[in-house]
Amino acid sequence: MSMDTAADFAKLQETLKACAREVDATLESVLPKPADLQARVQEAARYSTLSGGKRLRPFLVMQSAQLFGVKPEYSRRVGAAVEMLHSYSLVHDDLPCMDDDDLRRGRPTTHKAFDEATAVLAGDALLTQAFEVLADPGTHPSAEIRCRLVTHLAQSSGTFGMIGGQMIDMEAEKRTLEPDEIRLLQRLKTGALFEFCCAAGVILGEGSKTDHDNLLSYARDFGLAFQITDDLLDALGDAEKAGKAVGKDAGQGKATLIGAYGIEGARAEAERLAKHAADTLAPYGDKARALRALPFSLLDRQS
């Protein structure tokens, strides 16, 4: 495989942890401290966001941004915003009227720990605050750049992005999707936000059109590999390791590519995507080591 060395794997884990710590500290400081009569919704927003996730999306933002020499104090705020947006999407997707999940990252989902109304409002609050963080002068001195980030995040997470993907996922419970339709679903539902993360680095660093194309190509390969390995994890995984119910997607007739590719075919496709993603970032040399290693680390993910 085209991964540089096994040492890159160990280094990647370190870099991931360091990034998660930095983003967690940023989230801790930007999320309101629960106070006054509306404390409950602020508690729920913190509960769902400060839950020790891997912070993959902020990692993509920060690593893409450092390719172009962006200051970490800017990129970590964009990372925090995208994590808040991701967190809102999980809170709403877990609701009884959606995927009806009781467990997330090994803990009760937000509507279980609080109640449905609070979960809806906490998700709304996180979505709202994500845009507030992006528009704040602390995120970048240029208002043009901040506006582009807002526009791009809104598009990636709207009906032509993440929300559209979740809608198709709900519709997929009514009829079986074709493989092409499943690919569209996954590209919208999880891929669009990964694309935002990598594009955000280029936007913050005012990279070229070629940079934008490279990072977008990387993000697409990465997103698809992520989704395939997530589906494999669900099909084969162990509930305890995953921290959520497994084998659930097949039981609900959820659309995954495992049906189309088979287990071994899906694994091979994920590996092909990881290689292609890494190759795309070859021009960035050593600076892109962590980004190149990341898709390979998915191949044996267990959660």
Next chain:
Amino acid sequence: MSMDTAADFAKLQETLKACAREVDATLESVLPKPADLQARVQEAARYSTLSGGKRLRPFLVMQSAQLFGVKPEYSRRVGAAVEMLHSYSLVHDDLPCMDDDDLRRGRPTTHKAFDEATAVLAGDALLTQAFEVLADPGTHPSAEIRCRLVTHLAQSSGTFGMIGGQMIDMEAEKRTLEPDEIRLLQRLKTGALFEFCCAAGVILGEGSKTDHDNLLSYARDFGLAFQITDDLLDALGDAEKAGKAVGKDAGQGKATLIGAYGIEGARAEAERLAKHAADTLAPYGDKARALRALPFSLLDRQS
């Protein structure tokens, strides 16, 4: 009363209608045409937004903006954004886990016309697109101004604004609120968005600190008068005229100021607020005629 003439009332109705037509046309053009596999969520977003509302919030934006000579092609986009945000809040507030309403503006609520999952997603999509509209260069040539609009809307609609108010409203079903707490609830739940609307005119038109203070004072009086007359309508109204279930708030033990003031006291308070709001805008002369007339028109509202 300090309303200029009865002719102002007729003129106000005309201006309101013209504004509603303009904003409806803008909403029609910015909301995505339902297409592809995710058409259902886009249909639901259109259903809930293009429902013939009075467009009071866009009216406040456009009228405040014209005090400062802002081009209507800018202010109507901000009006459309705020209406999308208002629409999302209604869709989510109507959900079974929140206020559980079946009827809105005389039609089935979004989760009744579609389903709960689609209603959650349609609300999310409207909230997301509201920020997209504000950040778009079509809304104003200055990115600084667009960022300030995004920041201000996020703050007005977040946990220190509208969402916080809705959370307090849900909590109020558990215990009786004090009059001061009810005032806070109402200021957050409905007042904060009215404040945004009037502040948006000042931001778009780069008005002075005094302008900002004047418009904010007007918005606060207006918001409180609006809430009181809404509560009066609920307490006394006619379900058919209001287009929604009435007498419901008291039945659910919802917090209103009628209990504290009594019917006649509440009416007198609404009238006092309308007068004060109108007086605040005296310095803007004829340009503020419609804004001055508006709070008085609430006093005999029937829907």
